[in-house]
Amino acid sequence: MRAAVVVFPGSNCDRDLAVAFERVGFDVTMVWHKETGLPEGVDIVGVPGGFSYGDYLRCGAIAARSPVCKAIVSHAERGGYVLGICNGFQILTETGILPGALLRNAGLKYICRTVGLRVETTDSAFTREYEKGQVIRIPIAHHDGNYYADDATLERLRAEDRIAFTYTENPNGSVADIAGILSPNRRVLGMMPHPERAADSGHGGTDGLALFRALAGVLAPA
Amino acid sequence: MKARVHVMLKDGVLDPQGEAIRHALGAMGFRGVEGVRQGKVIDLDLAEGVTEADVAEMCEKLLANTVIESYTIEMG
Numbered sequence: 001m002r003a004a005v006v007v008f009p010g011s012n013c014d015r016d017l018a019v020a021f022e023r024v025g026f027d028v029t030m031v032w033h034k035e036t037g038l039p040e041g042v043d044i045v046g047v048p049g050g051f052s053y054g055d056y057l058r059c060g061a062i063a064a065r066s067p068v069c070k071a072i073v074s075h076a077e078r079g080g081y082v083l084g085i086c087n088g089f090q091i092l093t094e095t096g097i098l099p100g101a102l103l104r105n106a107g108l109k110y111i112c113r114t115v116g117l118r119v120e121t122t123d124s125a126f127t128r129e130y131e132k133g134q135v136i137r138i139p140i141a142h143h144d145g146n147y148y149a150d151d152a153t154l155e156r157l158r159a160e161d162r163i164a165f166t167y168t169e170n171p172n173g174s175v176a177d178i179a180g181i182l183s184p185n186r187r188v189l190g191m192m193p194h195p196e197r198a199a200d201s202g203h204g205g206t207d208g209l210a211l212f213r214a215l216a217g218v219l220a221p222a
Numbered sequence: 223m224k225a226r227v228h229v230m231l232k233d234g235v236l237d238p239q240g241e242a243i244r245h246a247l248g249a250m251g252f253r254g255v256e257g258v259r260q261g262k263v264i265d266l267d268l269a270e271g272v273t274e275a276d277v278a279e280m281c282e283k284l285l286a287n288t289v290i291e292s293y294t295i296e297m298g
């Protein structure tokens with residue numbers, strides 16, 4: 001069971017994400033952004049939070065064109081699993097793996113606090129250990145987390161049950177309170193909140209742990 | 223050869239920064255500003271032979287996120 005965590009200049013949640021994967025039994029390899037390929041046999045790629053390339057041009061825009069991102073897109077196209085958190089979610093939308101875009105928070109402020117998330121679907125390797133409708137407490141820490149998608153895209157996300165999490169109280173202006181979405185094959189999850197920061201009792205909450213445990217349950221060798 | 227690219231949020235995409243500027247102008251006593259949209263200007267110094275079509279491709283692939291932004295190109 002192997003995970004790769006990508007590291008860009010400016011990533012700052014890469015080690016937290018690696019620890020969360022390790023805790024549930026993954027062998028984790030850190031992959032520098034200049035690498036053109038992923039390690040052999042990687043089951044899931046973690047795209048961590050942070051400020052890749054200083055958020056220059058747009059959050060995630062430069063990272064999405066980096067050599068390693070081509071490998072991540074190929075991995076996703078082959079049916080591989082990808083988890084993008086915060087800046088990682090922004091990067092996945094910039095690559096086009098996930099639809100929509102993340103805009104500046106409606107209130108213009110950087111927000112760093114723990115929020116309520118409603119689990120909207122349990123039909124994914126990421127959310128299968130939660131109950132549908134369950135409210136979990138997960139930290140957010142972002143300036144550009146205001147999810148935008150046009151009406152046709154929203155309609156499709158709803159019809160295909162691809163909204164993974166919504167905010168119980170919308171902190172940033174996201175359309176339809178969306179906090180995280182799935183790819184069409186349900187193997188790529190992008191979310192602004194940080195489950196890796198709620199995965200140990202020392203964090204003050206462990207509601208994020210079930211996401212990593214669920215992944216380990218699906219990806220463990222039979 | 224130079225090119226100037228203007229990148230703006232599309233109509234219909236809320237621009238909270240533009241709104242903040244509009245509020246600030248109102249608070250400073252400037253009257254009659256009914257809307258503000260903030261965008262980006264990107265100047266490119268181009269070698270001989272780079273065409274407007276090349277710049278358009280740069281816009282599509284990197285300079286603008288066409289999910290939320292539109293762009294215009296001035297060559298010259």
